[in-house]
Amino acid sequence: MAVYTAVPAEALGAFLKRYDQGELVSAKGIAEGVENSNYLVETTRGRFILTLYEKRVSAADLPFFLALVDQVDAAGVPAPRALLDSAGNAIGTLEGRPACLIQFLPGVSPSRPTAAQAAAAGEALGRLHAAVADFTPTRPNDLGIAGWRPLLERCGRGIDTIAPGLFDRIDAALARVERAWPHALPVATIHADLFPDNVLMLGDAVTGLIDFYFACTDIRAYDVAVMHSAWAFDTEGHPIDGVGPALVSGYAARFGLLAEERAALPVLAEGACIRFMLTRAWDWLNTPADALVTRKDPLAYLRRLEWYQANGDAFR
Ligand SMILES: Nc1ncnc2c1ncn2[C@@H]1O[C@H](COP(=O)(O)OP(=O)(O)O)[C@@H](O)[C@H]1O
Numbered sequence: 120m121a122v123y124t125a126v127p128a129e130a131l132g133a134f135l136k137r138y139d140q141g142e143l144v145s146a147k148g149i150a151e152g153v154e155n156s157n158y159l160v161e162t163t164r165g166r167f168i169l170t171l172y173e174k175r176v177s178a179a180d181l182p183f184f185l186a187l188v189d190q191v192d193a194a195g196v197p198a199p200r201a202l203l204d205s206a207g208n209a210i211g212t213l214e215g216r217p218a219c220l221i222q223f224l225p226g227v228s229p230s231r232p233t234a235a236q237a238a239a240a241g242e243a244l245g246r247l248h249a250a251v252a253d254f255t256p257t258r259p260n261d262l263g264i265a266g267w268r269p270l271l272e273r274c275g276r277g278i279d280t281i282a283p284g285l286f287d288r289i290d291a292a293l294a295r296v297e298r299a300w301p302h303a304l305p306v307a308t309i310h311a312d313l314f315p316d317n318v319l320m321l322g323d324a325v326t327g328l329i330d331f332y333f334a335c336t337d338i339r340a341y342d343v344a345v346m347h348s349a350w351a352f353d354t355e356g357h358p359i360d361g362v363g364p365a366l367v368s369g370y371a372a373r374f375g376l377l378a379e380e381r382a383a384l385p386v387l388a389e390g391a392c393i394r395f396m397l398t399r400a401w402d403w404l405n406t407p408a409d410a411l412v413t414r415k416d417p418l419a420y421l422r423r424l425e426w427y428q429a430n431g432d433a434f435r
């Protein structure tokens with residue numbers, strides 16, 4: 120459960136009074152997610168998501184994320200907008216944290232995606248990229264390739280408590296990725312975390328893209344690689360039949376994929392594996408004991424990394 124900040128009913132009731140959205144009926148901490156505190160809130164007017172921004176999300180970046188979601192949703196790709204309070208503000212403060220009241224979107228995240236769902240999700244990423252092609256604000260990717268080595272160093276040799284020799288394995292993989300990184304590929308606004316748990320679906324239809332809090336300006340095809348690394352494998356790290364190719368085809372059919380982007384997908388995917396392994400490892404070693412959160416397994420990404428290293432021709 121991702122609840123780092125407990126919100127007393129009285130404080131939530133007072134917070135809600137700033138919005139014209141009725142009276143508080145119920146509030147429940149949401150089990151999924153690891154970054155922010157999320158509550159499902161019911162009022163006499165409807166159902167909402169309350170998000171309190173924690174750890175990796177800087178309050179200074181919130182206007183970028185909220186403007187991006189507004190543009191994506193306005194373009195017809197369903198994304199949850201933050202509501203404005205009666206003073207016209209989208210960002211408030213609750214229990215000392217920046218907080219937003221957000222539209223609830225229907226749908227559930229696939230736990231083991233099918234090829235048809237992956238195709239629809241890849242197509243949705245293509246629609247997202249089309250929707251933000253003229254989005255002018257920029258945000259550097261602080262969890263991009265330039266940030267991976269400093270993060271590995273911050274984890275330090277303590278990372279070997281997760282698996283013996285892990286530091287050296289990541290170090291070697293990162294050196295290889297740094298040498299081969301395709302810096303010249305087109306750059307755009309990307310989601311950067313479009314895992315299955317950030318895509319809401321009903322059947323094979325995408326009903327919402329959520330969790331834009333790692334969105335940034337970086338290599339566009341890196342978004343495809345992040346998705347591939349998150350969608351195309353089961354929990355043991357074995358590829359799920361047909362899912363990876365369906366995802367890439369869905370994206371390419373909607374947005375297009377340059378030959379040089381496709382050729383770079385293996386190294387971009389290796390980079391994605393390093394990124395998620397490192398942030399998961401950091402969280403594994405540093406999550407507060409009293410946080411209601413299920414830490415994610417860093418080694419799930421070591422297995423994927425090894426798969427990409429051994430199957431560099433998988434995207435041809
Ligand atoms: N706008 C929304 N509509 C419906 N459910 C949502 C919405 N936002 C978040 N959720 C639910 O809350 C969970 C955690 O949200 P998420 O944004 O992924 O958390 P985190 O910011 O910690 O990564 C999601 O997996 C989803 O179940």
Ligand SMILES: N[C@@H](CCOP(=O)(O)O)C(=O)O
Binds near residue numbers: 153
């Ligand atoms: N998707 C990342 C970390 C963020 O997870 P989320 O569930 O909070 O979106 C991972 O799986 O490591």
